[in-house]
Amino acid sequence: MIYIIASMLAALILVCASLIFILKDVLHVALALSAVFFVNSLIFLVIGQPLLALIQLFIMVGGVSVYLFVGVAAAGYSHFKYTNYWVLAIVAIAIFSALLYGVYLHGLSGPAAGQPPSAYTTAQVAVSLSSKYTLIAIYSIALMLFLVALSAIPLLNRLRVM
């Protein structure tokens, strides 16, 4: 049953990702990307990683996608055919085949041969962050993210966009 649901979600996420290159309205493209994030969190949930699913949902769907919507909806324009579908299909199939060949057919032992990891829990988050250096790194990431967002405002003002 889990395989069926996971397969359906995998098909859905690939369709949503493909829509990014098919749709012409930028707002619709942003919606398709949000759908990718949302389905990705559902996949995390189905494979038994509820913590990752929640974090994915909060960060990517709740934060990044909303920001993307606001930005795109405020200046939605540019409708033109931008993707060469033949190049897209050929390059995608070539890279996918090469990756599969490298992992499964060329003798490299992929993770499928081992035991599946158990679900990450908040306790494991605490273990992961037990080192003060890791904690500093995480805080630095959050600070960098905040500073990038904050510095975007004077940059936009300087560019006379806002």
Next chain:
Amino acid sequence: MYGFILVLGFALLSLGIAGLVASRHFVVMVLSVEIMLVASALVAMDAYGYFLGGGILPLLFVIWAIAAIDVIALMVFYRYLGKLKMSMDVTELSRLREE
């Protein structure tokens, strides 16, 4: 199941790289990178979970942070190009040098 997720990650990664190559829309090219970051989270969770236990979580935070910064930078340039009435076609962005 986890091999299946690895294949899905490969498929998304391929689609992202192909989108970057095949598109000439500025926004779509950056969103292709977002797809690659989604794929990298899936592949990282699948592959490194076997070797590092719970140690993969900081890497996932890094990946998500990069994805968020990517979108913020995209919005800045998107609004800038929009203000200049520039086309989102990257083949026409060379006109920026005339400004």
